[in-house]
Amino acid sequence: MTAVLSPEAGPALQAGPAGRRRGRGPGGGRVILAAAVAGAVLAGGLATLLSSGATGGPATIEIRAFHSRFEPDRVKVKPGETVRFVITNADPIDHEFIIGPPETHGIHERGEPHFHTGAVPGEVTVPAGATVETTWTFGASGSPDVAYGCHLAGHWDYGMHGRALIR
């Protein structure tokens, strides 16, 4: 996905303590982000569903934001499944967790408000150090996989996104 970065969306990036390290940023003015995430180690791998709602509630998938990546960056869900995503931000800067179709990510990447109260399912702000949850219902069998990511300036391009594979 091509990113169009919002020039005014950057302040949250500059709160990190790692600004003394310099690295290659996704854009000329984004070196602070690159510094904050330099040395990130991507755990990768497929998540397992932590619980499948024995009481009829939604399955839960835990996601960690760390070094401006999501861990895991691949999760597997069932067609039509409603999943409760519990996102913990282990970084010293805020992030957001947005899950949805490509149109949704396009809107957010273009700079729609970067603060999300959770009123919109699948769209939450995850403040530094906080754990936030949101619920998303996936499409029926045969639906395209669904991406999740953070659209704070430079984050998506850096690699702060993942995919929910509907299998």
Ligand SMILES: [Cu+2]
């Ligand atoms: Cu982010």
